[in-house]
Amino acid sequence: xxxxxxxxxxxxxxxxxxxxxxxxxxxxxxxxxxxxxxxxxxxxxxxxxxxxxxxxxxxxxxxxxxxxxxxxxxxxxxxxxxxxxxxxxxxxxxxxxxxxxxxxxxxxxxxxxxxxxxxxxxxxxxxxxxxxxxxxxxxxxxxxxxxxxxxxxxxxxxxxxxxxxxxxxxxxxxxxxxxxxxxxxxxxxxxxxxxxxxxxxxxxxxxxxxxxxxxxxxxxxxxxxxxxxxxxxxxxxxxxxxxxxxxxxxxxxxxxxxxxxxxxxxxxxxxxxxxxxxxxxxxxxxxxxxxxxxxxxxxxxxxxxxxxxxxxxxxxxxxxxxxxxxxxxxxxxxxxxxxxxxxxxxxxxxxxxxxxxxxxxxxxxxxxxxxxxxxxxxxxxxxxxxxxxxxxxxxxxxxxxxxxxxxxxxxxxxxxxxxxxxxxxxxxxxxx
Amino acid sequence: xxxxxxxxxxxxxxxxxxxxxxxxxxxxxxxxxxxxxxxxxxxxxxxxxxxxxxxxxxxxxxxxxxxxxxxxxxxxxxxxxxxxxxxxxxxxxxxxxxxxxxxxxxxxxxxxxxxxxxxxxxxxxxxxxxxxxxxxxxxxxxxxxxxxxxxxxxxxxxxxxxxxxxxxxxxxxxxxxxxxxxxxxxxxxxxxxxxxxxxxxxxxxxxxxxxxxxxxxxxxxxxxxxxxxxxx
Numbered sequence: 001x002x003x004x005x006x007x008x009x010x011x012x013x014x015x016x017x018x019x020x021x022x023x024x025x026x027x028x029x030x031x032x033x034x035x036x037x038x039x040x041x042x043x044x045x046x047x048x049x050x051x052x053x054x055x056x057x058x059x060x061x062x063x064x065x066x067x068x069x070x071x072x073x074x075x076x077x078x079x080x081x082x083x084x085x086x087x088x089x090x091x092x093x094x095x096x097x098x099x100x101x102x103x104x105x106x107x108x109x110x111x112x113x114x115x116x117x118x119x120x121x122x123x124x125x126x127x128x129x130x131x132x133x134x135x136x137x138x139x140x141x142x143x144x145x146x147x148x149x150x151x152x153x154x155x156x157x158x159x160x161x162x163x164x165x166x167x168x169x170x171x172x173x174x175x176x177x178x179x180x181x182x183x184x185x186x187x188x189x190x191x192x193x194x195x196x197x198x199x200x201x202x203x204x205x206x207x208x209x210x211x212x213x214x215x216x217x218x219x220x221x222x223x224x225x226x227x228x229x230x231x232x233x234x235x236x237x238x239x240x241x242x243x244x245x246x247x248x249x250x251x252x253x254x255x256x257x258x259x260x261x262x263x264x265x266x267x268x269x270x271x272x273x274x275x276x277x278x279x280x281x282x283x284x285x286x287x288x289x290x291x292x293x294x295x296x297x298x299x300x301x302x303x304x305x306x307x308x309x310x311x312x313x314x315x316x317x318x319x320x321x322x323x324x325x326x327x328x329x330x331x332x333x334x335x336x337x338x339x340x341x342x343x344x345x346x347x348x349x350x351x352x353x354x355x356x357x358x359x360x361x362x363x364x365x366x367x368x369x370x371x372x373x374x375x376x377x378x379x380x381x382x383x384x385x386x387x388x389x390x391x392x393x394x395x396x397x398x399x400x401x402x403x404x405x406x407x408x409x410x411x412x413x414x415x416x417x418x419x420x421x422x423x424x425x426x427x428x429x430x431x432x
Numbered sequence: 433x434x435x436x437x438x439x440x441x442x443x444x445x446x447x448x449x450x451x452x453x454x455x456x457x458x459x460x461x462x463x464x465x466x467x468x469x470x471x472x473x474x475x476x477x478x479x480x481x482x483x484x485x486x487x488x489x490x491x492x493x494x495x496x497x498x499x500x501x502x503x504x505x506x507x508x509x510x511x512x513x514x515x516x517x518x519x520x521x522x523x524x525x526x527x528x529x530x531x532x533x534x535x536x537x538x539x540x541x542x543x544x545x546x547x548x549x550x551x552x553x554x555x556x557x558x559x560x561x562x563x564x565x566x567x568x569x570x571x572x573x574x575x576x577x578x579x580x581x582x583x584x585x586x587x588x589x590x591x592x593x594x595x596x597x598x599x600x601x602x603x604x605x606x607x608x609x610x611x612x613x614x615x616x617x618x619x620x621x622x623x624x625x626x627x628x629x630x631x632x633x634x635x636x637x638x639x640x641x642x643x644x645x646x647x648x649x650x651x652x653x654x655x656x657x658x659x660x661x662x663x664x
Contacts, residue, residue: 005545016533324529327490328590329518330546331511424490428529 001334010342017314021346024310028350029357031303032404035296036358039400040390042292044366046285048388053277059254060131062261062273064247069268077245087249090263092256095129097122099246102234104187107200108148108224113156113174117149119185121228130250132225137179137209143229146183147209149221153178178207185224189238201237203230293399300404303350304411311343311415315422322419323427332420339419343412347405354404355397362390433598433630434464434487439496441482456482458653459496466597469624469631471644473658478650480634484602487632488521489513500598518547522591526603528583530575530590536582537562537571540589547594558593565589565619581612588619592629599623601633605640617643 001009014021067074067083077100088096100121108117124132124139124147135150154173161171188200205226214221235242249264249271251257258275265271315322322335369389439460442453456479464470474480485491487498489505498505500520508516523529530539537558544554562568565585575583584604591599604620605613621643623629633644641647647658 001545002548002550004551009545012533320529321531324531325542325546326514327488327517327523327529328543328546329514329594331514333511334546425485428525 001330006338006341009338010345013314013318013342014345017310020310020313024306024346025350025353027303027306028300028347028404028408029353031300032351032354032400033357033361034299035293035403036354036392036396036400037361037390038296039289039292039396040358040362040392042285042289043393043396044362044388044390046281046289047391049281049285050278051388053274053281058250059274060251060257062249062251062257062264062271064249064264065270065272067267067269075245076247077242079247084247087264090260092252092260093249094252095126095250097126097130097248097250098228099248100228100231101246102187102231102238103240104189104234104238105200106224107186107188108152108156109184109186110156110174110178110181112158115152115155115157115222117152117155117222117224119187119224119226121226121231121234123228124225127225130248133212134209135212136177137207140208140227143227144205145208146205147211147225148178148183148207149223149225150211150213151220151222152210152224155220155222178210181207183207183224185226187234187238189240198238201234293403296400297403297407300407304407307343307346307408307411308415310346311339311412312418314342315339315415315419318419319422319427320430322422323424323430326422326424327428336416336420339416340409340412343416344405344409346412347408350408351401351404355392355401358392362392365390433466433468433501434462434632435497435499436460436462436483436487437497437499439483439486439493439498441479441486441494455653457486457493457496460650460653460655462648462655464630464632466630467624467628468646469620469633469644471633471635471641471647471658472650472655473635473638473641473647474650475636479653480636480650481602483650484600484632484634488523488600489517518543518594518596520596520598522594522596522599524584524587524591524599524601524604526606528575528580528587528607530583530586532575535572535574536567536578536586539575539586540593543590543594558589561589561593565592579612580608581615584608584612584616585619588616588623592623592627598630598632601631601635603635603637604633605637606635613639 064076064079064087066076067079076098084096084098087093101118102121106117106119108115128139134147137147140146152174153176156174157165157171161173165171183205185203185205186200187203189198191197205224211221211223211225234240249260251260254274257273258279261271261273261275325335326332366387366389370387373387439457440455441457442455444451445454446452460483462470472480472483482491486493487500487505489508492506500516503516505513505516530536531542534542540562541554541558544557549557559568559571562571565588567582567585567589570578570582573582575586578586584607588604599620601620605616608616617640620631620633624631631644633640635641641658649656649658
């Protein structure tokens with residue numbers, strides 16, 4: 001029998017028992033929808049937490065916090081350049097940035113405006129490779145040139161403005177562009193209580209660029225980025241010791257971060273990357289999702305009892321028809337296939353409906369639950385809140401469909417087998 | 433075409449442990465040639481239906497053999513028997529045994545669907561056959577919308593549609609009035625003449641048996657040769 005004819009055949013039979021088939025499909029739909037919605041909460045929470053971690057981290061950044069050579073701990077600042085060069089040459093590493101912050105109070109002055117800030121000494125070339133971008137101007141080409149943070153202009157205040165701000169009034173800060181402006185960088189070494197205050201040292205720089213706005217609204221960048229060659233000069237002038245150095249390794253893509261992190265670990269580096277945090281989290285959430293799918297599968301199994309009953313009744317009712325079909329030449333495997341297809345069709349239709357309904361419930365939950373949470377917290381504006389309660393990835397649809405259709409077919413297996421074993425003579429003796 | 437040799441069969445009667453074996457067929461031997469109509473007459477319980485069921489492969493004989501077109505049917509597996517039936521036999525049943533959910537057209541089409549024939553080809557074939565047996569006007573009707581005679585014509589068309597060379601008819605007019613019975617018997621004779629089909633008819637009715645080239649009577653499980661054909 002051709003496949004199209006088999007489909008027609010089971011469709012005719014399902015039409016003849018509309019009500020019973022419909023209620024069985026309803027049970028299958030409810031079971032499968034319960035499974036998907038339940039598991040979608042696990043997927044949703046996983047996504048929310050993952051997004052939160054990724055939003056608060058540079059995802060392709062790997063922080064090197066030092067190294068162990070087997071005997072002693074080597075701080076980042078003492079890691080030899082040759083070893084950093086080796087890291088730079090690793091596959092999928094696009095940049096290795098060494099950042100240094102002098103241990104001194106930092107003040108930026110332009111005319112009568114000033115702000116407390118921090119100076120970041122780094123190789124601007126490597127920073128650019130790592131993705132450091134400007135909102136205006138260009139990267140420095142000389143040592144006396146610097147890039148300032150995106151919020152530097154608005155933080156540069158006159159004394160009067162500082163007082164106003166202290167009183168809670170709004171102030172505008174520096175108006176116009178900082179590009180081409182000469183800024184004074186005043187560094188004052190920190191002193192312990194009781195020690196004599198040290199006079200600040202001042203250097204002048206020309207601003208050539210303004211850094212890109214930070215990704216998050218709540219982040220403020222009022223720093224000043226100067227070439228790393230200034231580190232020894234500042235230290236000598238201010239009598240400072242070599243400060244803490246931050247080594248950041250950048251991968252080309254998120255998927256390569258794990259590989260680079262592991263390779264660095266094997267070489268004895270102390271590293272931290274977003275994959276470390278995600279790795280632990282993934283174990284927990286994968287366990288949670290598996291548990292939820294297991295609980296949801298129980299609902300599908302309960303629904304399968306309905307499918308089993310429906311198919312058993314179908315076989316009993318159609319005993320004579322099955323007998324006639326066998327008599328006129330239908331093979332037992334065709335009879336079995338037709339009944340298996342019918343139970344699979346019930347599972348398939350139930351699953352399709354369940355997927356559609358689950359997406360609807362998921363959308364509704366993601367809209368409604370944050371509102372309920374906010375109202376319980378006494379807030380009205382949900383715009384800054386990004387909670388995903390439920391998400392249905394395609395993998396969940398595939399898993400749930402496989403479970404639901406598989407269970408439906410297993411439920412139909414015994415009735416289908418019973419149909420193949422029907423005795424032709426007994427069947428033909430049955431009354432119409 | 434059909435060679436039945438020394439067929440024996442028993443039925444078990446009574447409760448388990450206290451069963452009685454009742455012989456139904458006691459060494460039946462029969463040969464049916466191509467294009468013949470052979471009638472097996474017998475009273476109720478004489479074993480004539482058992483003979484037909486063994487011939488069709490619905491059940492296996494205890495001893496003896498059935499050879500159809502050179503193939504011993506008992507040697508075939510269940511699935512092979514199904515294919516063998518589809519290729520070699522057409523069935524006409526007393527109660528027509530039509531599918532109530534299928535129209536006359538679809539009932540006739542069913543064996544071709546089982547055979548896996550392409551839709552266009554089989555539709556054309558069914559249409560032609562329905563015209564031949566005078567059913568073209570009721571092709572879309574369901575069995576419960578047809579008279580007994582029309583239902584039996586549908587059943588005959590279903591038996592003929594696969595071009596099987598042998599038609600096994602079990603009380604083909606058992607559920608029909610005498611007028612309709614006459615029509616159906618004429619149709620069987622005409623199909624036999626025009627298409628050269630072989631008919632094995634099981635009946636208790638002498639009138640029906642009269643269309644046969646040869647008649648046999650099953651009596652106490654033994655086959656006895658009866659009368660030759662005379663006009664219906």
